[in-house]
Amino acid sequence: MRRFIQPRLLLLLAKKASHGYELMEALRAIPGSENLSDPGMMYRTLRQLEKAEVLRSAWDTAGRGPARRVYELTKIGREQLEAWAAEIRKTGTHLEEFLTEYESIAEHRSAKQRKRG
Amino acid sequence: MRRFIQPRLLLLLAKKASHGYELMEALRAIPGSENLSDPGMMYRTLRQLEKAEVLRSAWDTAGRGPARRVYELTKIGREQLEAWAAEIRKTGTHLEEFLTEYESIAEHRSAKQRKRG
Protein backbone atom coordinates (compact mmCIF):
# COMPACT_ATOMS: atom_id res chain seq x y z
CA MET A 1 0.00 0.00 0.00
CA ARG A 2 1.52 3.23 -1.22
CA ARG A 3 1.67 6.33 0.97
CA PHE A 4 0.59 4.40 4.06
CA ILE A 5 2.20 7.12 6.13
CA GLN A 6 -0.72 9.42 5.29
CA PRO A 7 -3.56 7.37 6.79
CA ARG A 8 -1.36 6.54 9.77
CA LEU A 9 -0.69 10.21 10.45
CA LEU A 10 -4.33 11.13 10.01
CA LEU A 11 -5.43 8.41 12.41
CA LEU A 12 -2.92 9.52 15.03
CA LEU A 13 -4.03 13.14 14.65
CA ALA A 14 -7.70 12.12 14.78
CA LYS A 15 -7.02 10.88 18.30
CA LYS A 16 -5.00 13.88 19.41
CA ALA A 17 -3.32 16.97 17.94
CA SER A 18 0.43 16.46 17.84
CA HIS A 19 3.73 17.58 16.29
CA GLY A 20 6.23 15.94 13.93
CA TYR A 21 8.68 14.62 16.46
CA GLU A 22 5.98 13.05 18.60
CA LEU A 23 4.25 11.52 15.55
CA MET A 24 7.57 10.10 14.45
CA GLU A 25 8.03 8.33 17.77
CA ALA A 26 4.42 7.16 17.71
CA LEU A 27 4.91 5.58 14.28
CA ARG A 28 8.12 3.96 15.51
CA ALA A 29 6.05 2.22 18.18
CA ILE A 30 3.44 0.79 15.80
CA PRO A 31 4.37 -2.68 14.48
CA GLY A 32 4.55 -2.55 10.70
CA SER A 33 4.91 1.23 10.61
CA GLU A 34 8.46 1.54 11.92
CA ASN A 35 9.72 2.19 8.42
CA LEU A 36 7.38 5.17 8.06
CA SER A 37 9.06 7.00 10.93
CA ASP A 38 11.71 8.79 8.89
CA PRO A 39 11.94 12.50 9.82
CA GLY A 40 12.41 13.51 6.17
CA MET A 41 9.19 11.80 5.11
CA MET A 42 7.38 13.01 8.23
CA TYR A 43 7.89 16.71 7.91
CA ARG A 44 7.48 16.81 4.16
CA THR A 45 4.28 14.78 4.37
CA LEU A 46 2.89 17.00 7.12
CA ARG A 47 3.56 20.17 5.12
CA GLN A 48 2.05 18.61 2.04
CA LEU A 49 -1.09 17.61 3.95
CA GLU A 50 -1.31 21.10 5.37
CA LYS A 51 -1.07 22.56 1.87
CA ALA A 52 -3.95 20.28 0.86
CA GLU A 53 -5.92 21.64 3.85
CA VAL A 54 -6.13 18.20 5.38
CA LEU A 55 -4.22 19.50 8.39
CA ARG A 56 -3.71 22.88 9.97
CA SER A 57 -0.78 23.84 12.19
CA ALA A 58 0.21 26.32 14.87
CA TRP A 59 3.45 26.93 16.76
CA ASP A 60 3.51 25.82 20.36
CA THR A 61 6.19 27.57 22.38
CA ALA A 62 4.92 26.52 25.79
CA GLY A 63 6.30 23.40 27.45
CA ARG A 64 10.00 22.50 27.39
CA GLY A 65 12.38 22.07 24.49
CA PRO A 66 12.35 23.86 21.12
CA ALA A 67 9.11 25.21 19.63
CA ARG A 68 6.84 22.58 18.13
CA ARG A 69 4.60 22.88 15.11
CA VAL A 70 1.40 21.27 16.31
CA TYR A 71 -0.93 19.80 13.71
CA GLU A 72 -4.61 19.03 13.92
CA LEU A 73 -7.14 17.54 11.50
CA THR A 74 -9.45 19.81 9.53
CA LYS A 75 -12.91 18.78 8.41
CA ILE A 76 -11.38 17.85 5.06
CA GLY A 77 -8.89 15.79 7.05
CA ARG A 78 -11.60 13.79 8.78
CA GLU A 79 -13.25 13.13 5.43
CA GLN A 80 -9.89 12.16 3.96
CA LEU A 81 -9.32 9.72 6.78
CA GLU A 82 -12.70 8.15 6.16
CA ALA A 83 -11.81 7.86 2.46
CA TRP A 84 -8.53 6.19 3.39
CA ALA A 85 -10.38 3.74 5.64
CA ALA A 86 -12.67 2.79 2.76
CA GLU A 87 -9.73 2.30 0.42
CA ILE A 88 -7.83 0.27 2.99
CA ARG A 89 -10.86 -1.96 3.51
CA LYS A 90 -10.94 -2.58 -0.24
CA THR A 91 -7.21 -3.26 -0.34
CA GLY A 92 -7.56 -5.70 2.55
CA THR A 93 -10.24 -7.58 0.65
CA HIS A 94 -8.00 -7.81 -2.42
CA LEU A 95 -5.13 -9.10 -0.32
CA GLU A 96 -7.36 -11.76 1.19
CA GLU A 97 -8.52 -12.79 -2.27
CA PHE A 98 -4.92 -13.08 -3.34
CA LEU A 99 -4.06 -15.25 -0.35
CA THR A 100 -7.09 -17.51 -0.83
CA GLU A 101 -6.07 -18.05 -4.43
CA TYR A 102 -2.47 -18.64 -3.44
CA GLU A 103 -3.31 -21.11 -0.72
CA SER A 104 -5.58 -23.03 -3.04
CA ILE A 105 -2.78 -23.57 -5.56
CA ALA A 106 -0.13 -24.09 -2.88
CA GLU A 107 -2.24 -26.84 -1.33
CA HIS A 108 -2.82 -28.35 -4.73
CA ARG A 109 0.92 -28.46 -5.24
CA SER A 110 1.66 -30.11 -1.91
CA ALA A 111 -1.13 -32.64 -2.51
CA LYS A 112 0.62 -33.62 -5.74
CA GLN A 113 3.90 -33.81 -3.86
CA ARG A 114 2.39 -36.13 -1.23
CA LYS A 115 1.06 -38.34 -4.03
CA ARG A 116 4.51 -38.40 -5.66
CA GLY A 117 6.45 -39.01 -2.44
CA MET B 1 1.21 -2.33 -1.06
CA ARG B 2 4.14 -1.51 -3.28
CA ARG B 3 4.92 -3.53 -6.39
CA PHE B 4 1.73 -5.59 -6.11
CA ILE B 5 2.09 -6.41 -9.78
CA GLN B 6 4.91 -8.81 -8.90
CA PRO B 7 2.99 -11.19 -6.63
CA ARG B 8 0.02 -11.03 -9.01
CA LEU B 9 2.18 -12.06 -11.96
CA LEU B 10 3.86 -14.81 -10.00
CA LEU B 11 0.52 -16.19 -8.86
CA LEU B 12 -0.84 -16.21 -12.41
CA LEU B 13 2.30 -17.90 -13.67
CA ALA B 14 2.20 -20.42 -10.83
CA LYS B 15 -1.10 -21.60 -12.26
CA LYS B 16 -0.01 -21.66 -15.87
CA ALA B 17 2.89 -20.47 -18.05
CA SER B 18 1.84 -17.43 -20.06
CA HIS B 19 3.00 -14.40 -22.03
CA GLY B 20 2.82 -10.64 -21.47
CA TYR B 21 -0.28 -9.86 -23.45
CA GLU B 22 -2.28 -12.66 -21.88
CA LEU B 23 -1.12 -11.73 -18.38
CA MET B 24 -2.13 -8.14 -19.08
CA GLU B 25 -5.65 -9.20 -19.94
CA ALA B 26 -5.78 -11.53 -16.95
CA LEU B 27 -4.85 -8.66 -14.62
CA ARG B 28 -7.45 -6.47 -16.29
CA ALA B 29 -10.06 -9.06 -15.27
CA ILE B 30 -9.06 -9.19 -11.57
CA PRO B 31 -10.97 -6.67 -9.43
CA GLY B 32 -8.48 -4.35 -7.77
CA SER B 33 -5.69 -5.20 -10.21
CA GLU B 34 -7.02 -3.41 -13.27
CA ASN B 35 -4.53 -0.60 -12.72
CA LEU B 36 -1.63 -3.07 -12.84
CA SER B 37 -2.44 -4.04 -16.41
CA ASP B 38 -0.33 -1.41 -18.15
CA PRO B 39 1.79 -2.91 -20.95
CA GLY B 40 4.79 -0.73 -20.05
CA MET B 41 4.81 -2.01 -16.47
CA MET B 42 4.09 -5.56 -17.59
CA TYR B 43 6.94 -6.12 -19.98
CA ARG B 44 9.49 -4.28 -17.89
CA THR B 45 8.51 -6.19 -14.78
CA LEU B 46 8.64 -9.51 -16.61
CA ARG B 47 12.16 -8.81 -17.93
CA GLN B 48 13.26 -7.68 -14.52
CA LEU B 49 11.91 -10.83 -12.90
CA GLU B 50 13.64 -12.91 -15.55
CA LYS B 51 16.93 -11.14 -14.85
CA ALA B 52 16.44 -12.00 -11.17
CA GLU B 53 15.92 -15.65 -12.20
CA VAL B 54 12.43 -15.63 -10.77
CA LEU B 55 11.08 -16.37 -14.26
CA ARG B 56 12.46 -17.95 -17.39
CA SER B 57 11.16 -17.34 -20.91
CA ALA B 58 11.07 -18.91 -24.35
CA TRP B 59 9.67 -17.78 -27.70
CA ASP B 60 6.52 -19.49 -28.85
CA THR B 61 5.99 -19.18 -32.59
CA ALA B 62 3.25 -21.79 -32.86
CA GLY B 63 -0.41 -20.74 -32.65
CA ARG B 64 -1.74 -17.66 -34.41
CA GLY B 65 -0.67 -14.04 -34.16
CA PRO B 66 2.85 -12.67 -33.60
CA ALA B 67 5.44 -14.63 -31.64
CA ARG B 68 4.89 -14.65 -27.90
CA ARG B 69 7.51 -14.68 -25.16
CA VAL B 70 6.17 -17.30 -22.78
CA TYR B 71 7.23 -17.08 -19.15
CA GLU B 72 7.25 -19.74 -16.46
CA LEU B 73 8.20 -19.75 -12.79
CA THR B 74 11.59 -21.03 -11.71
CA LYS B 75 12.25 -22.66 -8.36
CA ILE B 76 13.40 -19.26 -7.10
CA GLY B 77 10.11 -17.91 -8.42
CA ARG B 78 8.04 -20.36 -6.37
CA GLU B 79 10.04 -19.41 -3.30
CA GLN B 80 9.61 -15.74 -4.10
CA LEU B 81 5.86 -16.21 -4.39
CA GLU B 82 5.78 -17.91 -1.01
CA ALA B 83 7.76 -14.98 0.43
CA TRP B 84 5.27 -12.55 -1.10
CA ALA B 85 2.39 -14.49 0.42
CA ALA B 86 3.98 -14.21 3.84
CA GLU B 87 4.53 -10.49 3.43
CA ILE B 88 1.00 -9.96 2.18
CA ARG B 89 -0.38 -11.82 5.18
CA LYS B 90 1.58 -9.48 7.43
CA THR B 91 0.40 -6.41 5.53
CA GLY B 92 -3.19 -7.63 5.77
CA THR B 93 -2.83 -7.89 9.52
CA HIS B 94 -1.53 -4.35 9.74
CA LEU B 95 -4.40 -3.06 7.64
CA GLU B 96 -6.89 -4.81 9.91
CA GLU B 97 -5.23 -3.29 12.94
CA PHE B 98 -5.50 0.12 11.33
CA LEU B 99 -9.19 -0.35 10.60
CA THR B 100 -9.97 -1.62 14.08
CA GLU B 101 -8.31 1.45 15.52
CA TYR B 102 -10.10 3.71 13.08
CA GLU B 103 -13.50 2.22 13.74
CA SER B 104 -13.02 2.52 17.47
CA ILE B 105 -12.40 6.27 17.23
CA ALA B 106 -15.01 6.79 14.50
CA GLU B 107 -17.63 5.15 16.73
CA HIS B 108 -16.48 7.24 19.65
CA ARG B 109 -16.96 10.37 17.56
CA SER B 110 -20.47 9.47 16.40
CA ALA B 111 -21.44 8.58 19.99
CA LYS B 112 -20.46 12.11 20.99
CA GLN B 113 -22.42 13.49 18.07
CA ARG B 114 -25.53 11.55 19.12
CA LYS B 115 -25.11 12.95 22.64
CA ARG B 116 -24.81 16.49 21.25
CA GLY B 117 -27.67 16.17 18.75
Add this chain to the structure above:
DNA sequence: TGCGACTATATGCCAGCTACATATAGATGT
Protein backbone atom coordinates in the same frame (compact mmCIF):
# COMPACT_ATOMS: atom_id res chain seq x y z
C1' DT C 1 -3.94 -6.50 -52.55
C1' DG C 2 -4.48 -2.99 -49.64
C1' DC C 3 -6.09 -1.50 -45.25
C1' DG C 4 -7.73 -1.41 -40.64
C1' DA C 5 -8.08 -4.05 -36.38
C1' DC C 6 -5.99 -7.10 -33.35
C1' DT C 7 -2.08 -9.36 -31.14
C1' DA C 8 2.37 -8.78 -29.17
C1' DT C 9 6.61 -6.79 -27.36
C1' DA C 10 9.31 -2.95 -26.24
C1' DT C 11 11.28 1.80 -25.12
C1' DG C 12 11.17 6.93 -23.65
C1' DC C 13 10.09 10.17 -20.50
C1' DC C 14 8.84 12.65 -16.46
C1' DA C 15 6.70 13.63 -12.21
C1' DG C 16 6.44 11.99 -7.78
C1' DC C 17 7.97 9.08 -4.04
C1' DT C 18 11.38 6.94 -0.87
C1' DA C 19 15.48 6.39 1.62
C1' DC C 20 19.37 8.27 3.39
C1' DA C 21 22.25 12.02 4.55
C1' DT C 22 22.91 16.52 6.20
C1' DA C 23 21.85 21.25 8.22
C1' DT C 24 20.14 24.14 11.83
C1' DA C 25 19.01 25.49 16.30
C1' DG C 26 16.90 25.85 21.00
C1' DA C 27 16.82 23.51 25.64
C1' DT C 28 18.74 20.74 29.28
C1' DG C 29 21.91 18.42 32.26
C1' DT C 30 26.62 18.12 34.21
Add this chain to the structure above:
DNA sequence: ACATCTATATGTAGCTGGCATATAGTCGCA
Protein backbone atom coordinates in the same frame (compact mmCIF):
# COMPACT_ATOMS: atom_id res chain seq x y z
C1' DA D 1 31.63 24.54 27.98
C1' DC D 2 29.98 20.73 25.98
C1' DA D 3 27.25 16.71 24.96
C1' DT D 4 22.72 15.18 24.42
C1' DC D 5 18.06 15.54 23.44
C1' DT D 6 14.24 17.72 21.18
C1' DA D 7 12.57 19.63 17.00
C1' DT D 8 12.13 21.10 12.22
C1' DA D 9 13.81 21.24 7.70
C1' DT D 10 16.33 20.61 3.12
C1' DG D 11 19.39 18.05 -0.52
C1' DT D 12 19.82 14.45 -3.37
C1' DA D 13 20.02 10.24 -5.99
C1' DG D 14 17.63 6.20 -7.30
C1' DC D 15 13.42 3.96 -8.11
C1' DT D 16 8.51 3.57 -9.47
C1' DG D 17 4.30 4.35 -11.91
C1' DG D 18 1.64 6.25 -15.44
C1' DC D 19 1.27 7.71 -19.97
C1' DA D 20 2.75 8.01 -24.58
C1' DT D 21 4.95 6.14 -28.47
C1' DA D 22 7.42 2.78 -31.61
C1' DT D 23 7.56 -1.48 -34.07
C1' DA D 24 5.92 -5.38 -36.29
C1' DG D 25 3.50 -9.75 -37.41
C1' DT D 26 -1.23 -11.59 -38.38
C1' DC D 27 -6.06 -11.69 -39.68
C1' DG D 28 -10.36 -10.55 -41.86
C1' DC D 29 -12.41 -8.54 -45.51
C1' DA D 30 -13.73 -5.44 -49.11
